[in-house]
Amino acid sequence: MAVLPSSSSSLELTISVPGFASSPTLLPSSSVKELDINQVPLEEDWMASNMEDEEESSNGEPPRKKLRLTKEQSRLLEESFRQNHTLNPKQKESLAMQLKLRPRQVEVWFQNRRARSKLKQTEMECEYLKRWFGSLTEQNRRLQREVEELRAIKVGPPTVISPHSCEPLPASTLSMCPRCERVTSTADKPPSAAATLSAKVPPTQSRQPSAAC
DNA sequence: AGTGTCAATGAGCCAC
DNA sequence: GTGGCTCATTGACACT
DSSP: OOOOOOOOOOOOOOOETTTTTEEEEETTTTSSEEEGGOOOOOHHHHHHHHHHHHHHHHHHHHOOOOOOOOHHHHHHHHHHHHOSSSOOOHHHHHHHHHTOOHHHHHHHHHHHHHHHHHHHHHHHHHHHHHHHHHHHHHHHHHHHHHHHHHHHHHHSEEEEETTTTOOOOEEGGGETTTTTTOEEEETTTTOOOBBBBTTTTTHHHTSSSSOOO
């Protein structure tokens, strides 16, 4: 599932460089100054500053900088992310050129973007499972109630409607006519030698009217 | 000051 | 060995 990017259009590329100030949007009190990359299009300068960084990083205490991608850069990255969640080296290179970023930065952005995407997906799945759990709980409650009701009905002695008197009769008074094999009630008639039915006969079955015998 | 966001880093795994 | 990935974590910065 693709996560829709937040769209924006303005272009403002800033990079935090300790000791360097150029952005008017930043508070003057900020200790870390901003370098507007849009105004530094020279490849050598950019490369040179990168080389400086690498040199510095190998020599002990590198002041870690925070790059903030511009909206336009983010937009382009999101666009290419929508097309492909991974980049081959050539795509990475050309995208980096286009965005005036290092290929490594593009790569990192895609890695982080995939991570964010996955996190969002997981969160959505979590939400979905929560809702599902809720509905299952509700369904379970309903079924439990139903079971309780059915149990309550079953507790009383099973009764049947007499085919003759149309009155409810205990099912234990039912018997089966040996000749026609129809259910009759001993309560309606005097007891006979016919085999008596046990109360196990389901009431629904014994409610069938028997006109014979 | 506390917190959230996100670029960046490093470790570990895997395929070639 | 190299390169690419995921994952956990760090640290800079913005925002409240």
